[in-house]
Amino acid sequence: MKAFARLFAAIDSTTRTNEKVDAVARYLSAASAEDAAWAVYFLSGGRPRRLVPVRRLASWAMDASGIPDWLFEESYHAVGDLAETIALLLPESTESSDAPFHFWVEKRLFALAGLDEEGQRRIALDAWRDLGGTERFVWNKLITGSFRVGVSQALLVRAVSRASGVPEATISHRLAGEWKPDADSYRRLVAEGSGQPDVSNPYPFFLGYPLEGELEDLGAVGDWQAEWKWDGIRAQLIRRRGSTYLWSRGNDLITERFPEVVAASEWLPEGTVIDGELLPWREGRPLPFAQLQRRIGRKNLSAKIRSEVPVVILAYDLLELDGVDVRERPLAWRRLRLSELIGSANAESRILVSPVVGAAVWEDVRAARERARAMGSEGLMLKRNDAAYGVGRRKGGWWKWKLEPWSVDAIMVYAQPGHGRRALLHTDYTFAVRDGDALVPFAKAYSGLTDAEIRELDTWIRRNTIEKFGPVRAVRPEQVFELGFEGIQASPRHKSGIAVRFPRILRWRKDKPVAEADTIQALRLLLEQTDS
Amino acid sequence: MSKIDLLRITDRGLYCDAGDFHIDPWLPVDRALITHAHGDHARWGSLRYAGARDGRHVLQTRLGESADIETFDYGEHLSMNGVSVSFHPAGHILGSAQIRVEHRGEVWVVSGDYKAEPDPTCQPFEPVSCHTFVTESTFGLPIYRWAPQSEAFADIAAWWRTNAEAGRASIIFAYALGKAQRVLAGLAHLGEASFYTHGAVERLNRDYRASGIDLPATTYVASVPRGHDWAGALVLAPPSASGSTWIRRFGAASTAFASGWMRVRGARRRRSVDRGFVVSDHVDWPALMSAIEATRAQRILVTHGYRDPVVRFLRERGLESDSLASRWEGEGDEDVMPRGEEISE
Numbered sequence: 103m104k105a106f107a108r109l110f111a112a113i114d115s116t117t118r119t120n121e122k123v124d125a126v127a128r129y130l131s132a133a134s135a136e137d138a139a140w141a142v143y144f145l146s147g148g149r150p151r152r153l154v155p156v157r158r159l160a161s162w163a164m165d166a167s168g169i170p171d172w173l174f175e176e177s178y179h180a181v182g183d184l185a186e187t188i189a190l191l192l193p194e195s196t197e198s199s200d201a202p203f204h205f206w207v208e209k210r211l212f213a214l215a216g217l218d219e220e221g222q223r224r225i226a227l228d229a230w231r232d233l234g235g236t237e238r239f240v241w242n243k244l245i246t247g248s249f250r251v252g253v254s255q256a257l258l259v260r261a262v263s264r265a266s267g268v269p270e271a272t273i274s275h276r277l278a279g280e281w282k283p284d285a286d287s288y289r290r291l292v293a294e295g296s297g298q299p300d301v302s303n304p305y306p307f308f309l310g311y312p313l314e315g316e317l318e319d320l321g322a323v324g325d326w327q328a329e330w331k332w333d334g335i336r337a338q339l340i341r342r343r344g345s346t347y348l349w350s351r352g353n354d355l356i357t358e359r360f361p362e363v364v365a366a367s368e369w370l371p372e373g374t375v376i377d378g379e380l381l382p383w384r385e386g387r388p389l390p391f392a393q394l395q396r397r398i399g400r401k402n403l404s405a406k407i408r409s410e411v412p413v414v415i416l417a418y419d420l421l422e423l424d425g426v427d428v429r430e431r432p433l434a435w436r437r438l439r440l441s442e443l444i445g446s447a448n449a450e451s452r453i454l455v456s457p458v459v460g461a462a463v464w465e466d467v468r469a470a471r472e473r474a475r476a477m478g479s480e481g482l483m484l485k486r487n488d489a490a491y492g493v494g495r496r497k498g499g500w501w502k503w504k505l506e507p508w509s510v511d512a513i514m515v516y517a518q519p520g521h522g523r524r525a526l527l528h529t530d531y532t533f534a535v536r537d538g539d540a541l542v543p544f545a546k547a548y549s550g551l552t553d554a555e556i557r558e559l560d561t562w563i564r565r566n567t568i569e570k571f572g573p574v575r576a577v578r579p580e581q582v583f584e585l586g587f588e589g590i591q592a593s594p595r596h597k598s599g600i601a602v603r604f605p606r607i608l609r610w611r612k613d614k615p616v617a618e619a620d621t622i623q624a625l626r627l628l629l630e631q632t633d634s
Numbered sequence: 635m636s637k638i639d640l641l642r643i644t645d646r647g648l649y650c651d652a653g654d655f656h657i658d659p660w661l662p663v664d665r666a667l668i669t670h671a672h673g674d675h676a677r678w679g680s681l682r683y684a685g686a687r688d689g690r691h692v693l694q695t696r697l698g699e700s701a702d703i704e705t706f707d708y709g710e711h712l713s714m715n716g717v718s719v720s721f722h723p724a725g726h727i728l729g730s731a732q733i734r735v736e737h738r739g740e741v742w743v744v745s746g747d748y749k750a751e752p753d754p755t756c757q758p759f760e761p762v763s764c765h766t767f768v769t770e771s772t773f774g775l776p777i778y779r780w781a782p783q784s785e786a787f788a789d790i791a792a793w794w795r796t797n798a799e800a801g802r803a804s805i806i807f808a809y810a811l812g813k814a815q816r817v818l819a820g821l822a823h824l825g826e827a828s829f830y831t832h833g834a835v836e837r838l839n840r841d842y843r844a845s846g847i848d849l850p851a852t853t854y855v856a857s858v859p860r861g862h863d864w865a866g867a868l869v870l871a872p873p874s875a876s877g878s879t880w881i882r883r884f885g886a887a888s889t890a891f892a893s894g895w896m897r898v899r900g901a902r903r904r905r906s907v908d909r910g911f912v913v914s915d916h917v918d919w920p921a922l923m924s925a926i927e928a929t930r931a932q933r934i935l936v937t938h939g940y941r942d943p944v945v946r947f948l949r950e951r952g953l954e955s956d957s958l959a960s961r962w963e964g965e966g967d968e969d970v971m972p973r974g975e976e977i978s979e
Binding site: 114115116117167169170172173176177180181182183186187190191239520521526527553 | 775776777779895897898899900901904906908909940942943946947950
């Protein structure tokens with residue numbers, strides 16, 4: 103635990119990618135395969151389900167630190183993170199443990215699941231006694247299932263590659279899919295050669311960069327393929343050895359969530375991997391993303407929800423054909439094979455080829471982007487016809503060119519402190535639009551201001567609070583902000599009758615008086631425009 | 635209960651009717667008694683000021699050359715309309731004082747800002763018995779608990795060494811008045827380090843040295859010629875220098891912030907510094923509680939900071955306690971850069 107906590111502290115105390123790679127590589131080189139396997143698991147975002155109810159954990163911590171529950175609550179509001187609050191409130195540790203990381207994870211952390219409350223309490227208290235400082239914080243993050251650290255998958259791949267001498271591309275491919283955190287898996291990960299361990303393994307996803315500059319800077323329009331960018335779940339559909347696997351970009355295996363897509367895939371030839379987007383789809387166009395969320399949220403996939411929210415996969419690309427990795431082939435070639443393949447196997451129309459936008463001149467591409475909203479798409483992707491299917495987010499071959507967000511001028515009505523990096527400051531805001539003399543809250547936004555603006559606004563909030571409800575402050579409705587959002591739809595669950603997607607602050611409109619902020623009518627108008 | 639309090643909050647500050655003076659007023663008044671020279675306590679524009687003698691130079695710098703400031707020794711009694719007033723060490727920064735006010739046998743003490751840890755740049759905090767204690771509560775939550783400061787200074791030294799070995803400068807952001815000098819004094823034993831200062835810090839270093847405080851030798855950054863190799867330098871700068879163009883000259887430096895707020899990870903991350911060192915000029919939770927106990931006061935009025943939790947906690951322990959709404963800010967998590975502190979760069 104000591105070495106892993108040191109690794110966490112090293113990563114946490116720098117923003118320089120190289121230093122992080124160094125720290126991770128150093129840890130992996132020195133660690134046993136058992137420890138390294140768990141480090142890979144946690145650094146790539148692996149999170150065990152919550153093993154102990156947080157209420158319980160909090161109550162043991164209150165007992166151990168001898169403070170009343172209301173003071174614990176106050177402390178939690180100030181810290182914004184339960185694991186850290188507990189680590190800070192507990193008395194200093196009195197012992198120290200040299201047990202390796204995998205011991206703590208396997209024999210302590212995962213042991214919690216099978217124990218009764220008293221057994222769990224004993225493990226927690228012993229851990230708090232044996233672990234101090236950062237070790238205790240990391241342990242609490244693990245036990246609450248909230249361990250996060252500033253390491254991207256690409257960074258982890260580089261570090262494993264540096265520690266093992268195996269090329270990054272090989273590591274990246276071996277790491278895709280589900281990671282089994284044991285010593286054998288780690289040894290296979292860093293083994294020499296190009297062995298591919300698992301039949302279900304997806305390829306790393308290739309991602310586009312936001313377009314910089316003008317379309318014309320990209321060169322001849324004929325060298326590019328423009329296609330719709332859909333707002334669904336990016337996924338890989340894998341058909342190997344008679345089975346189908348569906349992976350999300352977050353490396354979750356989601357095969358069971360989409361039985362209709364799986365059934366349709368049985369027509370695909372052996373050794374096929376498709377990159378595409380899962381979308382709720384009816385009558386040739388996507389349903390709002392919220393419909394898909396509604397379906398994802400269900401524990402049981404009833405016939406009712408399946409008929410209400412039918413799902414298709416729109417295929418963008420072909421990564422494997424007849425069991426052969428074709429990612430290095432040019433896009434134009436892959437696209438042609440994809441059309442041939444799906445054209446012939448598409449019995450139930452659950453697997454579709456995502457359409458390409460025909461364009462003779464760049465102006466056509468611009469015009470298409472204007473139509474994107476009406477198509478239910480969030481913009482365009484521009485892909486070079488000769489580009490290989492790369493790994494991760496790289497500049498050059500693929501660009502995303504999303505729609506400008508919609509915007510309204512709204513009034514801040516509530517504020518509350520943020521979490522983590524933003525604890526202690528009011529950073530979560532609720533915004534309202536005008537409705538006659540009344541104000542109707544309609545959106546919450548957390549991002550879009552600079553750190554300096556956040557501090558300035560925080561001071562204003564503290565001095566202009568009308569009422570406090572726990573951590574939430576009602577403030578004088580005086581500050582106007584331009585809010586951007588990606589989509590809008592009717593929602594009976596919201597007081598305003600409207601739900602917006604991805605709201606964020608575009609600008610603090612200090613120049614705008616409240617009387618000039620937008621009205622609920624303006625929002626309803628936007629809604630009508632989308633529906634038509 | 636109808637008795638009028640010896641001190642009460644007015645729209646200008648904490649006021650004593652019997653003595654006709656304000657303590658740390660936020661708007662101009664005729665007679666202002668000042669606990670210490672930080673901007674939220676020592677504000678411009680009052681006719682006459684009084685403070686502790688040790689703070690003479692820093693007060694004059696903060697309030698301007700023309701300000702009328704009278705200073706007194708710690709413990710010396712002065713009479714204001716028959717009200718006896720004296721200044722007592724608060725251990726916060728150079729010249730910081732608790733103000734004791736006595737009238738007809740009733741004693742109030744206003745803490746200003748204070749800490750209980752030893753600090754080579756100022757007189758140590760001294761508990762003063764009173765009936766009513768007006769205390770700050772900047773770090774008035776039990777999550778704020780300082781490790782011995784020798785640990786923090788050892789961490790800073792280790793961090794500086796790592797940077798020096800990597801050929802990098804180390805930049806510590808610390809409040810220009812008080813914290814910066816305390817950090818310098820705490821690192822004085824690092825004989826091999828070269829200390830550099832931002833103008834805001836250097837200006838106050840001058841006042842500290844003029845007041846007889848021993849600080850290690852420092853070089854004013856602006857006096858260093860262009861093209862200087864900053865590898866291994868240890869730079870003290872105010873928080874407002876973070877992210878400014880001033881900082882660019884140091885190249886790929888490592889940055890740190892020295893403050894009690896650094897106890898919480900989110901506060902450090904929001905600052906976007908590499909390291910946070912917990913060095914505070916305020917009491918932590920345990921020291922706050924023992925300081926209150928040491929005054930033997932029956933009534934505790936709590937100002938700037940986590941007022942509500944402290945009041946509730948004290949009440950649950952059977953003390954009479956209320957929250958006192960002031961405009962003092964303590965060690966804000968904000969950049970405190972009052973006018974008069976900057977030296978042009």
